Amino acid sequence: MKIKFSFYNQLIPIEETSEYLLYNILNGGLRVLDDSTGRLLLDLSNLDSFNVEDYNEYHDVIQELLDEGFLVDFYIDEKESYQQDYLDSQLAKYRNNSHIGLTIGTTILCNMGCPYCFQTVKPNKTLRDEKVINGIVTYIGGLIQKAPVKKWAGLSIMWYGGEPLINMDVIENLTTKFTALCSQHHIPYDASMVTNGILLTRETWQFLLKHQVNSIQITIDGAKEVHDSYRPLKSANGKNYEKILENLSMMPLGISATIRINTDKRVAATLPKLLDDLKDYGIWPQRQNQVSLKLAWLRGYAGADTSNMRFLAQQEFFDIENQFSAMLVERYNKWAKSNSREMAKQKWKLPEKQNDCATYVSPYFFTFDPEGGIHKCWETIHEKEKSSGSTVFKNWDVDDFKKYLNYSRTNVHPVCYNCKFNPICEGLSCAYDTIHTLSEQNFPCTPWKTEIDRYFKEMYLRMKQNPDQVVLHKPEQRAHQTHSNK
Ligand code: SF4
Ligand code: SF4
Structure with missing residues (x-):
């Protein structure tokens, strides 16, 4: 079987303990690897693909990593499948x-x-x-x-x-x-x-x-x-x-x-x-x-x-x-x-x-201004010309909001499509900011992009030294995320 190291993995060396942390940004999985498995993964991360059969002595751990999504079928286009799953889950949420x-x-x-x-x-x-x-x-x-x-x-x-x-x-x-x-x-x-x-x-x-x-x-x-x-x-x-x-x-x-x-x-x-x-x-x-x-x-x-x-x-x-x-x-x-x-314990926060x-992308979320104008973002409620164009004096019609519903973090820019931090990028959650500020020179990047290794390493070492003082905290994905996270 031909497989590859997941595009969404982050492999973090912990020199102090001769271990590695392996985190998958897309599915939130986290593993602590010993030195030899960590080195193996480091080698594999540099290969386009490899055959499971060539690594027989690591058969069990490779199988576990496959089951947990850290290793994936070579023929899967992970970015495309993430985008499709994201769009499908958004649509399903609106229908059911x-x-x-x-x-x-x-x-x-x-x-x-x-x-x-x-x-x-x-x-x-x-x-x-x-x-x-x-x-x-x-x-x-x-x-x-x-x-x-x-x-x-x-x-x-x-x-x-x-x-x-x-x-x-x-x-x-x-x-x-x-x-x-x-x-x-x-x-x-x-x-x-x-x-x-x-x-x-x-x-x-x-x-x-x-x-x-x-x-x-x-x-x-x-x-x-x-x-x-x-x-x-x-x-x-x-x-x-x-x-x-x-x-x-x-x-x-x-x-x-x-x-x-x-x-x-x-x-x-x-x-x-x-x-x-x-x-x-x-x-x-x-x-x-x-x-x-x-x-x-x-x-x-x-x-x-x-x-x-x-x-x-x-x-x-x-x-x-x-x-x-x-x-x-x-x-x-x-x-x-x-x-x-x-x-209380100190929380080691995994990315949300x-x-x-x-408010922007759901056909059932609205902001009303005091004159009955319907906005798809509360940042514009004082600007009539930036309303959706619809008002409370019309009947609800999904077509009135098409341009908002088409926003997706997965298609804002090719750089973001090709970025493994896309699923946890808070910068893209606010559609309004992204649309108005994202440019070739300016991306609203998540701090995880630069800080994940440093933060994970620090919290891991702290947890290892004081296991009764630090706890791993995996945030629940919120059903509806709106302006409150700005
Ligand atoms: S999070 Fe952004 S898009 Fe959503 S309501 Fe606030 S400003 Fe508007
Ligand atoms: S804004 Fe930056 S961190 Fe976020 S997906 Fe785009 S390139 Fe990645």
Whole structure:
């Protein structure tokens, strides 16, 4: 049998222990190889093909590696088969058990004026018009009837803005209408919100619970000094950073929160102080079951003034993210020890298999602007001319979204098609960014491309030295990946 070393393999020598790590980017498989097997694989990786019969003394291990996809039939075109499988699975997802995902901008107004955000560039409208509100519900009702889906898996709403809590009336109004529609068609309903947290009073938390908002994302850009300068309130008086922490400390059970920390060099320098404050307010680690923290790589919005910011290179951000996750474990364990809780382990994160942004590529994900325009990306909701051209006053028609549905990470550029990091490349998940920024000189490459060997080696050695402190973490592939991973 003629076979070859998989195109998607990464073979990482660990000189310190005379071993090799073999990782398959496409299927997520990971093996530790002894020195002689590792050297064999290194030799095989340089061959176009080889015959199993010529390596009889390695018969068993070669068979195992074949079974696990590290070695493959020579005649399989792996890139083509990955592309075909990817496109097929995307189509199957839309036909069989599909999800409706709506991002609804309740207003484009915001009580903050963050320089990196589009709201500072183009202030705009609020969703109040009853015709538009009813139009949205009628549009979704029509979609449920007309789309060729066997069973709907759910309707998920993401309340978005501006600051969505500036317009709570529409949340109340639409929640009543959507939940009635869902019970009529037996579709599970859930809602989430992206908010800056300033308006989350005790009453507002109760409002969210009542209106089935079960998860929120709040942005805090570092400790007070940096946060208040990067995310200034528009009105001169009033607390900002402290107000958000006060509000978060009142979060009721039944809601979970992700604190998103947009990180540049200045924000990174204040992360220990931010963690001190979160602890002082009883937010984290005390509520670690409800609250998670996530760094995001801070980049500016075109046209916004970001002269104050000190952006990180991608590799720098990758390192800071890893240092931050070690810092979280260390702090959590300190707290856990004095509160008789189980200790946490440092996670060795394997790369997450990526999906294209569902808002862009799914025929059942939409962003509505306050005038009823339908966008296939929430980055454009303030720009009428960049809408899909369709509106909630028409019937749903898949043909209205053809140009979006044709986006696939597998066909954006020949360089990406021929890149083994394509399945885990976060840069290609955001269709909007990829389409607008990818050029012959500029590819939105994943940091794994340059960091995988260094990171895997470091974590492997750490795990080997302290097996009770490090755990291998294979992320689940998310069913719907949308703007939240940006
Ligand atoms: S992830 Fe990209 S394509 Fe998707 S909604 Fe956000 S900006 Fe648009
Ligand atoms: S953007 Fe870079 S890392 Fe991602 S698939 Fe293309 S070439 Fe590979």
